[in-house]
Amino acid sequence: MHFDITDLKLCVNVANAGSITGGANLTHITLQSASERIRGLEHKLGVDLFIRSVKGISLSNAGSTFIEHANAILQQLELMQDDLRQYSQGLRGHINLLCNASAQMEFLPLRISAYLRQQPSMSVSVKEMPSSDIVSAIKNKVANLGIIADSCDFSGLESRPFCYDELIVLVHTNSVWTQFEHISFAQIINSEFIGLSEDNPLQKHIDSHARQQGKRLNYRVRMPNLDAVMQVVNDGVGIAIIPKHAAQRFNSPTSKILKLTEYWAQRELVICTRDFTQLPDHTNEFINFLINWESP
Structure with a gap:
């Protein structure tokens, strides 16, 4: 089913304002257009998103679920726009890296600092997660790259040794x-x-x-x-x-x-992904830098 971004924004704004009039104003469209959009969306979904009364409107159960998902989609779109805006300002590439606690606290800070000094047109996002959750995220294509402890099961993924972590x-x-x-x-x-x-x-x-x-x-x-x-x-x-x-x-x-x-x-940290050959060149360059970096 196709969802219009304006419809998502409108419904979120209506829910926040507590009225279609307030939601229309926040979305910068007319009241008539807002009413027609909401009726059309409810018709396509086959459920009422809002409960109308003389006191105004409130969310139905289906509406609450819809607004939760709409907020997540709009937030993700905003993040995408922010990431892409960096490319227009000269960014060559951005790398999202998941890592376990030990990698995040002990092994990555110096390496990433050194990498970013060497590569001023690159940016990196690091998120800490348990190793098992990182494996699941990569297998489910929610993420592409992670650093995990080899004590967890990462069968089905490709890996490269990163460092020893006893x-x-x-x-x-x-x-x-x-x-x-x-x-x-x-x-x-x-x-x-x-x-x-x-x-x-x-x-x-x-x-x-x-x-x-x-x-x-x-x-x-x-x-x-x-x-x-x-x-x-x-x-x-x-x-x-x-x-x-x-x-x-x-x-x-x-x-x-x-x-x-x-x-x-007796653990070893490994860098894992679904397929190293499918990663962008700048990501493989980043991986090689992390593995081969030597402390000054």
């Missing part, structure tokens, strides 16, 4: 655990943890393995980022499971890194 246990040097060099998840599962927020994909990954052992981790506090987590551990409050790269960057004399022996802690 998870370790960070403890204070006064902790009872400092006698160990490596440790199992079962040994520490009843400890007091410092974690990231509940909706953080990395924390969800760790919590899911605790649930597989019939446990729920005891969090003394949840912090917004890895730097904050490491600082609290460094103050002697609890322990944390974090990427080794982050702990090495923190490099505090009052904290110690313990090797976590679980298989799921």
Whole structure:
């Protein structure tokens, strides 16, 4: 079924204004045209979108659903216009990248900064998601490119190695655990943890393995980022499971890194897509830059 953009805008404006007159004014069309458009749309759909009364109009159940979708479509159109406007201003290409929490926090910032300095006519959007959700988005053609942990199932996608991303246990040097060099998840599962927020994909990954052992981790506090987590551990409050790269960057004399022996802690990050040969040249150039970049 064909939907006219003006009809979508009109219905959203009518719903917001609470009257056809107000909606017509916001859409910059006449009241007669607005009434005819709404009647025509309702006829095509076979349902009433608005309930008319002496007090004005309100949305029917079908109308509420219609407005929800109309808002999403109009917002997407606005994003498309913004992206295309950049091309008219000299942009050569735009890259949308999905990545897991560890890639977003530890491996991408320096690489993307270096890439953008080298490529002033390119732009990049990065969105953090759990690895499994990234795989689903790419398979369902909602996204084209992602960085995920190889611990999730990404069969059916093409991939290239990005970097090693081992998870370790960070403890204070006064902790009872400092006698160990490596440790199992079962040994520490009843400890007091410092974690990231509940909706953080990395924390969800760790919590899911605790649930597989019939446990729920005891969090003394949840912090917004890895730097904050490491600082609290460094103050002697609890322990944390974090990427080794982050702990090495923190490099505090009052904290110690313990090797976590679980298989799921030995992770590699990979760049994945449906078909690398179908990506634009500038996207493959970006991928090669991320993989081959060396820290100064």
